Amino acid sequence: MKQSVTLNKTNGKEGTGFLKSFLSKFKMKPFQLDVKDILKKVVVPILSILAFIGLWHAGAKALYNMEATYKIEKALTDQGQEAATAMETCILSGDISCQPNTLPSPVQVWTSFKTLLADHQIISADKIAFKEKTAALNEKRVAEGKEPITYTGRPSFVDQIFTSLKTVFAGFLLALLIAVPIGIVIGLSETLRNSFNWLIQIFKPVSPVVWLLLVFMIVKTMTKDSNQDSAFIISFISVGLCAMWATLVNTAMGVSSVDKDYINVAKVLKLGQFQKVFKVILPSSLPLIFTGLRITLSVAWMVLIAIELLAQSPGLGSFVWEEFQNGANDSNSKIIVAMFIIGIIGFLLDRIMLTIQNMVSFNKNEGV
Amino acid sequence: MKVYKMAYLELNNICKTYGQGAGSTEVLTDINLKIEEGEFVAIVGFTGSGKTTLVNLINGLLTPTSGEVLFKGKPVTDTSHERGVIFQNYSLLPWLTVGQNVYIAVKAAFPKESKFNLNKKVNEYVEMVNLTPAITKRPKELSGGMRQRVAVARALAMNPEMIIMDEPLGALDALTRGNLQDEILNIWSKDKRTALLITNDVDEGIYMADRIIPLRPGPKATLGPEFTIDIERPRDKTALNDNPIYKQTRNSIIEYLMGIGNERKAVSESIYELPDLSPKNFVA
Numbered sequence: 219m220k221q222s223v224t225l226n227k228t229n230g231k232e233g234t235g236f237l238k239s240f241l242s243k244f245k246m247k248p249f250q251l252d253v254k255d256i257l258k259k260v261v262v263p264i265l266s267i268l269a270f271i272g273l274w275h276a277g278a279k280a281l282y283n284m285e286a287t288y289k290i291e292k293a294l295t296d297q298g299q300e301a302a303t304a305m306e307t308c309i310l311s312g313d314i315s316c317q318p319n320t321l322p323s324p325v326q327v328w329t330s331f332k333t334l335l336a337d338h339q340i341i342s343a344d345k346i347a348f349k350e351k352t353a354a355l356n357e358k359r360v361a362e363g364k365e366p367i368t369y370t371g372r373p374s375f376v377d378q379i380f381t382s383l384k385t386v387f388a389g390f391l392l393a394l395l396i397a398v399p400i401g402i403v404i405g406l407s408e409t410l411r412n413s414f415n416w417l418i419q420i421f422k423p424v425s426p427v428v429w430l431l432l433v434f435m436i437v438k439t440m441t442k443d444s445n446q447d448s449a450f451i452i453s454f455i456s457v458g459l460c461a462m463w464a465t466l467v468n469t470a471m472g473v474s475s476v477d478k479d480y481i482n483v484a485k486v487l488k489l490g491q492f493q494k495v496f497k498v499i500l501p502s503s504l505p506l507i508f509t510g511l512r513i514t515l516s517v518a519w520m521v522l523i524a525i526e527l528l529a530q531s532p533g534l535g536s537f538v539w540e541e542f543q544n545g546a547n548d549s550n551s552k553i554i555v556a557m558f559i560i561g562i563i564g565f566l567l568d569r570i571m572l573t574i575q576n577m578v579s580f581n582k583n584e585g586v
Numbered sequence: 587m588k589v590y591k592m593a594y595l596e597l598n599n600i601c602k603t604y605g606q607g608a609g610s611t612e613v614l615t616d617i618n619l620k621i622e623e624g625e626f627v628a629i630v631g632f633t634g635s636g637k638t639t640l641v642n643l644i645n646g647l648l649t650p651t652s653g654e655v656l657f658k659g660k661p662v663t664d665t666s667h668e669r670g671v672i673f674q675n676y677s678l679l680p681w682l683t684v685g686q687n688v689y690i691a692v693k694a695a696f697p698k699e700s701k702f703n704l705n706k707k708v709n710e711y712v713e714m715v716n717l718t719p720a721i722t723k724r725p726k727e728l729s730g731g732m733r734q735r736v737a738v739a740r741a742l743a744m745n746p747e748m749i750i751m752d753e754p755l756g757a758l759d760a761l762t763r764g765n766l767q768d769e770i771l772n773i774w775s776k777d778k779r780t781a782l783l784i785t786n787d788v789d790e791g792i793y794m795a796d797r798i799i800p801l802r803p804g805p806k807a808t809l810g811p812e813f814t815i816d817i818e819r820p821r822d823k824t825a826l827n828d829n830p831i832y833k834q835t836r837n838s839i840i841e842y843l844m845g846i847g848n849e850r851k852a853v854s855e856s857i858y859e860l861p862d863l864s865p866k867n868f869v870a
Contacts, residue, residue: 479677482647486671487694487744497690501681579681
């Protein structure tokens with residue numbers, strides 16, 4: 219029997235046999251492409267992106283033409299035929315001074331993105347140069363007990379992103395530190411839940427703008443005699459207060475709705491109150507707490523832009539607002555760049571939270 | 587002559603009512619039960635007859651509206667490590683592994699033991715239910731039978747003097763059920779703990795218990811007459827089918843339960859008039 223097997227092996231099938239063992243050695247699956255799968259997961263999304271860009275391009279072009287026609291007509295009625303022709307040739311030549319100001323095309327946005335990156339490189343090179351230049355002087359100043367000289371130039375777009383991230387994380391942390399403990403305490407006691415419910419229900423739908431004003435009233439007074447930058451404090455506290463409600467409600471709900479079976483287990487095992495909370499109630503409500511934290515983070519990021527805009531705190535929000543006020547030729551496309559960056563970062567933050575959630579909780583829920 | 591011995595577990599005129607006033611329902615009425623030390627008693631009843639309420643009264647999760655539960659002569663007011671419970675739906679903590687699920691129980695029962703000894707105990711009991719290969723798995727990754735074995739290990743690891751089982755095998759398939767019945771009997775006979783089994787399966791009751799007591803269905807459920815099973819242990823499941831005592835006991839219990847069932851049907855007083863309908867175009 220064994221002989222016949224070895225005979226079979228050498229019988230001309232050496233090549234495939236070798237290949238198979240080679241493949242299995244490296245744990246490679248035989249290369250099989252599922253056409254339908256690829257179509258569904260790769261081709262369709264790419265097509266939809268292309269369709270989006272195409273639609274955007276067409277829309278931008280239509281708006282551009284509308285604006286251009288309007289400009290020419292205005293020149294015609296205001297200044298006569300000559301000015302109208304001049305305007306038309308000016309627009310066609312692509313001169314910056316007379317370009318119609320409207321929704322930028324995908325190409326313009328891409329160009330602005332590259333401009334912003336180049337700008338960042340220039341500024342960071344400038345910063346490094348400044349640091350080198352002032353290094354010796356700063357050492358002397360520190361030795362004399364004076365404040366070192368810091369770079370006070372304009373922040374680049376990338377710097378603004380990091381400022382925004384810093385603010386949102388500070389706000390998120392604040393929300394977490396306030397909402398989770400309070401949520402647990404409220405969830406554990408029905409009396410407390412009933413007595414705080416009205417407060418939660420009333421404050422939950424309050425707009426971020428109002429929170430900002432409230433925080434401003436308080437922080438302004440409290441930081442009266444310090445020369446600290448209160449804009450950052452105001453914006454991160456407002457972000458935290460706006461975003462914490464989802465976590466608070468979810469934590470309270472998770473803690474109060476622990477499966478009765480688990481509570482019975484805790485009772486039968488005679489776990490102490492402390493152990494009951496930390497070994498049974500909290501682990502079982504962790505999935506809901508994390509769902510709340512996920513919502514909180516995305517709300518925080520969404521609200522942040524508006525709050526930065528109002529609080530004059532540096533970051534993406536003020537970047538957008540400044541560009542809008544600026545009204546330069548490429549301002550509109552820079553705003554669109556910021557829009558995409560905000561969206562992508564928001565998406566990434568949500569993914570990070572989902573990953574952490576899946577790591578810590580026993581319920582592996584599919585990411586949506 | 588029978589020598590009077592103080593009952594190990596004693597239920598005296600237990601009544602349990604849920605709710606208050608007009609909306610209240612009396613689930614259990616006038617329950618009297620005595621279980622001796624080392625005995626294996628089964629309570630058989632229909633679903634929804636108040637079996638779980640009865641179990642929770644005995645293990646201390648609920649307190650009776652009137653009457654008293656005495657365990658070793660002392661009234662039961664709270665849960666205790668002396669009475670291990672195996673719940674109907676396993677109630678394992680899903681975020682803990684098999685080992686951790688048992689550990690939390692051992693740790694609660696023996697808070698002063700060293701970690702090493704606790705782990706030794708965990709391993710011992712997990713080994714006993716043949717789950718050592720799955721000790722690091724979570725309940726979700728286990729089959730129903732394996733989960734129930736973890737629940738058994740968790741209840742026994744606390745070294746209780748009495749085991750209370752609330753339909754422990756209800757959700758399992760017939761084969762796994764048979765195996766686990768044997769395992770539970772093995773463990774019980776090894777150190778003769780007192781055991782109370784709640785079940786809806788008469789055969790299971792006869793196979794496992796010394797005495798079977800039917801629970802008449804609720805509301806106002808109460809215990810029926812007891813049936814003693816005089817079959818020698820260890821019992822052989824296949825031979826049991828031909829055992830005349832088995833047949834006779836089984837028939838009388840089922841007859842009794844069927845009688846209750848019929849009684850229950852007859853209680854319904856309202857008569858529903860059925861509409862006189864015939865299918866349209868039946869011929870065509």
